Amino acid sequence: MTQPFKDAVGMCKTIMRNGFDAYVVNAQLQRELLEDSTDIELDLACEAPFDEIQRMFPNVSEGSERGVIALLKEADVTYRFYPIDVEDASHPEESIARITPHLLKRMEEKYGSIPPQYACPYVPGSETYEGFEDIATGVIKFSGIPDQTLRRNYLLGIRALRFAANYDLPVEKNTWISIVKATSRILDYVPSHSIMEEWRKVEAENMWRFVELLFDSMILHGLVPELAALSRCIQIKNEDTGEEQTVFQHTIDTMRHYPEELPYDWFGTFAVLCSNVGKLYTAEFSNDTWTFNQSCRVGAKVTRKIMGRLSFLPQDIDLVCHLVKHQQFFHNLLTDRGIRRFRALDEYPRLIEMARADVKGRGIAFTAFNHNMKWIERADTPEQMIEPFLNGNEIMEATSLKPGPHVGLLRDELLKAQIEGKVNSVEEAIDFVRGYKM
Incomplete structure (x- = not known):
């Protein structure tokens, strides 16, 4: 030497x-x-x-x-x-x-x-756009030979999808096929925390597109196979029309609508992404229809496993799992007591918007949603201050009913009518219970 x-x-x-x-x-x-x-x-x-x-x-x-x-x-x-x-x-x-x-x-x-x-030596660098042609060209394109550029840093594959989603630009064809060919290597060599650093830079409004690109490139199949598998799970989109769709497509549709009311809510949008994962484990076909009993509770457990694998912080995992677990609460026609229980939940405004996005994604009527929104305005009133104009004895006297659970049901319906403004006096209450009995 x-x-x-x-x-x-x-x-x-x-x-x-x-x-x-x-x-x-x-x-x-x-x-x-x-x-x-x-x-x-x-x-x-x-x-x-x-x-x-x-x-x-x-x-x-x-x-x-x-x-x-x-x-x-x-x-x-x-x-x-x-x-x-x-x-x-x-x-x-x-x-x-x-x-x-x-x-x-x-x-x-x-x-x-x-x-x-x-012929083309690689000199490492740290610029965000290094490895890409100028996006002013109108496409997301790797510089040089796409396969060689991607080999130097497989994280560029995830970054290309992030750029395409955030800037609403197509991925150049040779760049796209280089990413698809390298899917397994991207998953092998890119740490999960690095993928999530890129994912966190995707705007909430554009996350549906980013997830769609992850799916189309087959990266999602290796990264979160539980979500990719939803593309093979069928559900009824609209019970009135009987239209069917894959659970994955419904998830994408719902993600598109969620940020319309809560823009920039990244974690809320991610919760929507995970909201249907439980259906993969609870799907059951019976009487010519699909059912997904306890899918929300199961989905919260699966979501916890997924987010742990993706290196999320514990507090972020708890937040998203809470939203997934309680997402169906606001879909039911809630009573006054049900509304009060709902209002007691943490993050209930996000749960409302998850329900709204789900209704929009399905294209169904807002009947139950509007009913609950009207009732939730009265939830600030102390429960003891809301009493029906007629008690049980007065209802039986006015209707000649005998004691039984039907009296309690009629009392609840009277209270609903009062809250909705349909009954405003004792006389109207008597007419209501008599008419309801008939």
Whole structure:
């Protein structure tokens, strides 16, 4: 080993002793290029930023060439420092730099041509849009050769889908097929927390599109198979028309509507995404129809497992699971007591909007929803202040009914009529119970 190489290795050791990784780039190739050369120039790769390199080697200057962090000249030797690939999501073969722009130039000078595999050297960087063509072109497109660009950082596949959803732009065809081909590698090499960092940057209003792209690219099938499987689960969309649809499509439709009333509510929209996952485990076909008994409670348990796998914080998991568990509460025609129980739940405004989005997604009537919305306005009134104009004895006297549960039911109906403003006096109450009996 010549002295310049020994010095380069010594520099790498100094950098490593200071807590940063470092190595000599493609040492064998550099030895070949330096044979019979009077200009000794060596390329190093290191993790340290310029200010740290300068602390270790005070004589360095900032690099002006493409990708060069720092430049050091000692005696007749020039050392160039390039950045190390620190992306967790890059292909293993891309983690070690084998070529730099400077080495390419030296190869061309010595051999007169450049091997195809070295034609486009990769210099790591950290810019958000690095690896993409300008989005002003109207499409989301990887720069260079899509397959090669994606290999350098498989997180770019998730980022491309995020850009497409947020900017409402199509993914360029070659870029799209490179993502589809690399689905398994994206799932293998990109940590779940990195995927979620990208997902959290998707606007709530656009999350339905992002999930749709995850599904179409087959990434969702490996990331959250419980959700992807909903595409094979059928439900009745509208009981009046008998129209059917997949549970997954209904989930997408509901996600589109939820942010209309609560914009920017990312966690509420994510809860809508998980709202139907329990149907996969509770689906039962009987009497020519599908039923999903206890799907909300089961869905909350499955959601907890999914979110734990995706590295969510405990408090965020508790929030979403609470919404999934209680989502059906507001779908029923609630009594005054039922409304008060509903109002006592945490996050009830979100539960209201989940119900509203579900009704819109199904295209069904708002009858029960409007009824509950009207009653919820009276929930602030203390329960003891709301009494029917007639008690049980007075109802039996007015209707000649005998004691029994039907008297209590009639009393509840009278109270409903009072709350709705249909009965406003004792006389009207007597007419109501007599008419209801008939």
